[in-house]
Amino acid sequence: MEGRGIRLRARPPGRPLTVAVLGGGMGGLACAHELSREGVRVTIYEGSDGLGGKARSQYVPATGTEGRQDWPGEHGFRFYPAFYRHVIASMREIHDPESPTGTVAGNLVAAANAGVAIPGRGIVTTPRKPRSLSDLRQAVAGIREVGGSPRELARYLGVHLKYLTSCDARRDGEIEAQPWAGFIGADRGKYGAAFREVLLACTRTMVAMDAHRGSSRTVGRASSLLLADSFGDNEVDRTMMGPTTDCWLAPWQRQLRAWGVDVRFGHRVTGLDLDGRRIARAWVSDATGHRTAVEADAFVLAVPLDVAHRLITPQLADADPSLERLAGCLPDQMTDWMAGAQFFLDRDVPLCDGHLIFLGSPWALTAISQAQFWNRGARGMQRYGDGRLRGIISVDVSSCFTPDADGKRLVDGRSRAEILDRILNQLVGGLDPATGRALRSAVIGAHLDTELRVGPDGVSNAARLLVHPPGSWQVRPEAVLTIPNLFLAADYVRTAVDLASMEGANEAGRRAARGALESMGLDGSGVKLFSYAPLERHRLLRHIDGWLHGGNLPHLMDLPGHVRRGLATALGRDLARTGGRADGP
């Protein structure tokens, strides 16, 4: 069975090496997992009462009866694209007796299609991964139905080709400097209005990929990987067979405890003391406000961007250039509001076999109908609520500052019920009338992200998400700092995947674990880091682009035809002279 044979490394002889992981989200958990497997004594200090942070399920209190669990709300639905490598590697090492394969990875299920809900027209679906001529026909028909043409599709694919064949210096420079909407030409009339809207919305299933606000370096990377997935071996779109906590985080917590990890809930980190070049102690406060000094050989800060920002003192900023850059950023400009909502149904209302974009919904909704996935495994929906639960529509809201048809933004909401009502109205508005009516009449309850607090002064959000604005790559810190015993493990850290996601946070956690092991004189090479093959391909073309970029010239695809031909000749000569060495200008 996958993952059962994991061997924990014996604790190194002598005094046990200790690491304090401050924050128990995806980054902190991945770090704790890697460290404890290597024999290090880990304590997680988590500010809330559960592990998982933004990935954690949010059960609706007092909704479960007769031994059933409470209704499972989520911070937002979960999407695990095929290109994810770090989270999948962790999942393969977590034992779960309820999974079909015995590990958490076995709880992943594929979604065959993606859908676009168009107001007044209903849902258009296309296969995520065309496997046959008929799938291909359906995909092309889908593009036409949403207002696109093969020419526009080719233009969009061409943009990805440009990204994939750009050298690193161009990706980090001019591509990083512009938002994705500009890079794909959506702001220059390159597409018809209808298809343009689809293209701008289609990155939304990965909520941190905002086409208007996100840099092309980051969004282009994830979008290219998603596109490459459509032609790869794995399923493009995967979700889980149940709530993230049941299917992943709870088994993980059990395993980490069995591996000796000490988890302290309700402990918030409030400060880090620097003594010379090293962190001497972290300060944590418990629920009563009592402050304790935590000492350890190494400290891993695994809290969200805005919390980390508040913890950087002038001394810490002076001690490390990454922290200095981070201290200088404005978290409000780096992050946006993304929130989850769920509608609990007394009958299944199937919408689409996969994730669904509600085109034209003012609050930029995406959704998934969970019954088709959650009733497959051993768990099933009958486990939750009062026995009536047969379906859940799980929704991500990506635009909380745009007015709806009544001129109301999510942030203007006066009550949770009002916000949920407005979300439901937008869902229903995107469906055909019969499905809309079926959905409305099936709702027996609803849940709004508990990170949103709705009070007399308006709505606040305790869990904002990095949206990688242009130029933010330069500001984002590394996991390994120059302070030798402090490491960062969260989704805003620089990673190969680059995207604020569970994958990015997991990779950051691994990078922090490697750094911490090496700082304590241990071998960090057992901590696996992965690269993403599609980004490494096209070596020759990327080399050519390095040559052009070095000469201050645009990318090959942006040059006029006659210049392209002249360059091809010159380049041919150059390659003949250098023997095609990929050392660039």
Ligand SMILES: Cc1cc2nc3c(=O)[nH]c(=O)nc-3n(C[C@H](O)[C@H](O)[C@H](O)COP(=O)(O)OP(=O)(O)OC[C@H]3O[C@@H](n4cnc5c(N)ncnc54)[C@H](O)[C@@H]3O)c2cc1C
């Ligand atoms: C609506 C929504 C939908 C999403 N959907 C997806 C998806 O489908 N796929 C995907 O890959 N990603 C998705 N993401 C992104 C993903 O959830 C996050 O990027 C990732 O979970 C972040 O992990 P993290 O460890 O960096 O931070 P967090 O999850 O924020 O974890 C930080 C932890 O630190 C704790 N903490 C905070 N302050 C303190 C303190 N002072 N002391 C101690 N502890 C503290 C928090 O309670 C939390 O547990 C989604 C995000 C949102 C908002």
